[in-house]
Amino acid sequence: MTQGPATPAAPAHATVAITVNGRLHHRTVEPRTTLVDFLRETLGLTGSHVGCEHDVCGACAVLLDGDPVRACCIFAVQADGMSVTTVEGLAPERGEFSALQDAFCEAHALQCGYCTPGMLIACHDLLARNPNPDEEAIREAIGGNLCRCTGYQQIVDAVELAAAGKVAVHG
Amino acid sequence: MKAAPFAYMHPESLEQALEALTQHGADAKLIAGGQSLVPMMAIRLTRPACLVDVNRLPELRGITAAGPQHLRTGATTRQRDLQEHLELARLVPLIGAALHWVGHVQTRNRGTVGGSLVHADPAAELPLAALLLNARIHLRSQAMGERTVQASDFFISPMFTATGETECVTAIEWPVWDGPGIACAFEETATRQGDFAIAAAACQLQLDAAGICRRAAVGLGGMAGTPLAFPDLAGKLVGQRVTRAPARDIAEVAVRRTDPGSDLHADPEYRRHLAAVLLTRVLLRAAATAAPALVA
Numbered sequence A: 001m002t003q004g005p006a007t008p009a010a011p012a013h014a015t016v017a018i019t020v021n022g023r024l025h026h027r028t029v030e031p032r033t034t035l036v037d038f039l040r041e042t043l044g045l046t047g048s049h050v051g052c053e054h055d056v057c058g059a060c061a062v063l064l065d066g067d068p069v070r071a072c073c074i075f076a077v078q079a080d081g082m083s084v085t086t087v088e089g090l091a092p093e094r095g096e097f098s099a100l101q102d103a104f105c106e107a108h109a110l111q112c113g114y115c116t117p118g119m120l121i122a123c124h125d126l127l128a129r130n131p132n133p134d135e136e137a138i139r140e141a142i143g144g145n146l147c148r149c150t151g152y153q154q155i156v157d158a159v160e161l162a163a164a165g166k167v168a169v170h171g
Numbered sequence B: 001m002k003a004a005p006f007a008y009m010h011p012e013s014l015e016q017a018l019e020a021l022t023q024h025g026a027d028a029k030l031i032a033g034g035q036s037l038v039p040m041m042a043i044r045l046t047r048p049a050c051l052v053d054v055n056r057l058p059e060l061r062g063i064t065a066a067g068p069q070h071l072r073t074g075a076t077t078r079q080r081d082l083q084e085h086l087e088l089a090r091l092v093p094l095i096g097a098a099l100h101w102v103g104h105v106q107t108r109n110r111g112t113v114g115g116s117l118v119h120a121d122p123a124a125e126l127p128l129a130a131l132l133l134n135a136r137i138h139l140r141s142q143a144m145g146e147r148t149v150q151a152s153d154f155f156i157s158p159m160f161t162a163t164g165e166t167e168c169v170t171a172i173e174w175p176v177w178d179g180p181g182i183a184c185a186f187e188e189t190a191t192r193q194g195d196f197a198i199a200a201a202a203c204q205l206q207l208d209a210a211g212i213c214r215r216a217a218v219g220l221g222g223m224a225g226t227p228l229a230f231p232d233l234a235g236k237l238v239g240q241r242v243t244r245a246p247a248r249d250i251a252e253v254a255v256r257r258t259d260p261g262s263d264l265h266a267d268p269e270y271r272r273h274l275a276a277v278l279l280t281r282v283l284l285r286a287a288a289t290a291a292p293a294l295v296a
């Protein structure tokens, strides 16, 4: 048997510095730790959900340097030096809701809530880029997020409500 | 599921990345957008011992002119950046037409053009666009240096390309068709938009002022182990008007040359039917866009 190329040494842990919702965190991670596991298990931010864990459902969506991505398909080591916003970071203050979150309550845009963090991230990004989206734009924006409860219509309604600025404030 | 353990490297130059590939061979895997690789690692379809991250190498990123006839996209240029690039939309509109069907905002923010090509899913859209235009794929390795492969020689079988174990795709050069009367169209059917196609069809046409076809390229995705292009059938369109009858004829011949698989969503017969409908449709749509007054 011929000697193959040297197999890389056992996976070392890596140190990362990741800003999450405005706060810088230094942690040591195993390379295979996904960003969503890092958020949930290392930082205890359990707002982002893990549905499929392989790029299908969108429940794990976060903003990475401002753009929505699926946090199950990025390893935490890859986000070193970057900035992440999770669903916990969408509200203006602790204990408050953003207008979009209020609209989700108002329009009954969630039932079990499993898809909701991903939906909120996707819709938040949409409204940031396009404050007056039509229905097609909304459906395109949430096209990568599966919801097994609402049938999507109430989510579309909620985004329209938030865009129109007609939302009652919930606490 | 979680990926198996691996060692992570983030080289600071392409040279270092190539060095890592040379050293670790089949144990190492390049990672860019990770939108195909990470899911495959998560379900343990693949378990590389070492990941070489090329996301932060500026030399692999960006969209630039490559002479008058080509537009160059660096391998790790994100799909979202391709979509938002106005010059690219003007010079190689087929890329944008294909990307309309690729994934979702969240995956296009990470997914890269080179990643789509090397992953080589037979139903993926960017490989079909690259094959249709016969793009030039630039590869680099320590052993072979720089080489280019035409898209027609690049896709070999499902998830298998001409890229060697120690090679990195560095850029893709897309042929620019110039002159008036050029239009393209891309259509597919998938279970939800953004998923891989059950069948996909694409074409690019150039019509003269009289509505006669001067140049044509047609192809199908999801219908064999690789995307398929039909230069000889496209050639038959040249010199005639692209109306329903010739479009339908070409589509019928094209689908007879396919070898589609069977799965939960569609059997081969249905896929062929679908592909013929889609191919006819893209031809008529592109013709109508290229010379709206003449076709309407």
Ligand code: FES
Pocket: A049, A050, A051, A052, A053, A054, A055, A056, A057, A058, A059, A060, A061, A070, A071, A072, A073
């Ligand atoms: S958990 Fe990330 S896409 Fe499903």
Ligand code: FES
Pocket: A109, A110, A111, A112, A113, A114, A115, A116, A146, A147, A148, A149, A150
């Ligand atoms: S509210 Fe239950 S999955 Fe969307």
